[in-house]
Amino acid sequence: MDLGMRGNVALVTGAANGIGLAVAKEFAAEGCSLLLWDIAPEVATIAEEIAGKANTVALGQQVDILQFDKLNRMLHLAAEQGLRVRHCVHCAAMGSSKFGFPFTNLNPEDWKKTLDVNILGMVNVAHAVAPTLVEAQEGTFVFLASVAGQIGSQTDPPYSASKAANINFAQCMAKDLAKYGVRVNTVCPGMVQTNLNRSVWQAWYDQTDESERLEYQEWAGRKIQAIVPLGRWQSAEDIASMIVFLSSDRARQVTGQTINVDGGFVMHW
Numbered sequence: 001m002d003l004g005m006r007g008n009v010a011l012v013t014g015a016a017n018g019i020g021l022a023v024a025k026e027f028a029a030e031g032c033s034l035l036l037w038d039i040a041p042e043v044a045t046i047a048e049e050i051a052g053k054a055n056t057v058a059l060g061q062q063v064d065i066l067q068f069d070k071l072n073r074m075l076h077l078a079a080e081q082g083l084r085v086r087h088c089v090h091c092a093a094m095g096s097s098k099f100g101f102p103f104t105n106l107n108p109e110d111w112k113k114t115l116d117v118n119i120l121g122m123v124n125v126a127h128a129v130a131p132t133l134v135e136a137q138e139g140t141f142v143f144l145a146s147v148a149g150q151i152g153s154q155t156d157p158p159y160s161a162s163k164a165a166n167i168n169f170a171q172c173m174a175k176d177l178a179k180y181g182v183r184v185n186t187v188c189p190g191m192v193q194t195n196l197n198r199s200v201w202q203a204w205y206d207q208t209d210e211s212e213r214l215e216y217q218e219w220a221g222r223k224i225q226a227i228v229p230l231g232r233w234q235s236a237e238d239i240a241s242m243i244v245f246l247s248s249d250r251a252r253q254v255t256g257q258t259i260n261v262d263g264g265f266v267m268h269w
Helices: 018-029 043-054 068-080 112-136 157-180 195-207 216-227 236-247
Strands: 009-013 033-038 058-062 087-090 139-144 182-189 258-261
Touching: 009 018, 018 033, 018 043, 018 087, 018 236, 033 043, 033 068, 043 058, 058 068, 068 112, 087 112, 087 236, 112 139, 112 157, 112 182, 139 157, 139 236, 157 182, 157 258, 182 236, 195 216, 236 258
Parallel strands: 009 033, 009 087, 033 058, 087 139, 139 182, 182 258
Antiparallel strands: none
């Protein structure tokens, strides 16, 4: 679908794998230039590969989203190369690698890193990018959250709490930035086969009695059949399609919204 985004510049964090990588490819397919951020050093190579396949411009920068000053420097360097961000998609996040049921299986020190990366990382990206969009009087943010942030999922309590914070802060941003023509939305995946999803299984597996353990595919398959009405995985590409649509002018009246791409897992009524 041609969403009329050709020539725009999209910044994607967490772009070296999973949903972030799928988002980067989807923007490239729409003719956007790319600024890709990831803590992984291979992000520069990934940017080159996407640029070559899509015949677009892509710059990959290795960054830690907890280093606010570096984010600002990287944006400045990108702008010097003609990459002035119009769309920002924040996918970088982590789980705690701990399993709840109940939360007392964790200790307070198990929370800090996840909350730092998932909440303060989002705050840093928002503060770094917002001035550019405000100055231009246009642009979009889309933040990747999770259905876990809406239903109080016990699976990984620090991750769930951080995703709830992402949803809430995105709504605050949407209210603050609307007068500048900047839209802010959140997309919540359901069950997607990513490294993060597999880490949840691994945490469960490691602390489960050997007689009750299930391999990843069986564990996830049972969970999907139990909780997802459509009865199937969501793919990284499914999530990316929604994110890029929300970034386009086709969604120009959509801001402050939390959109679930979850096969019907979470239904509000």
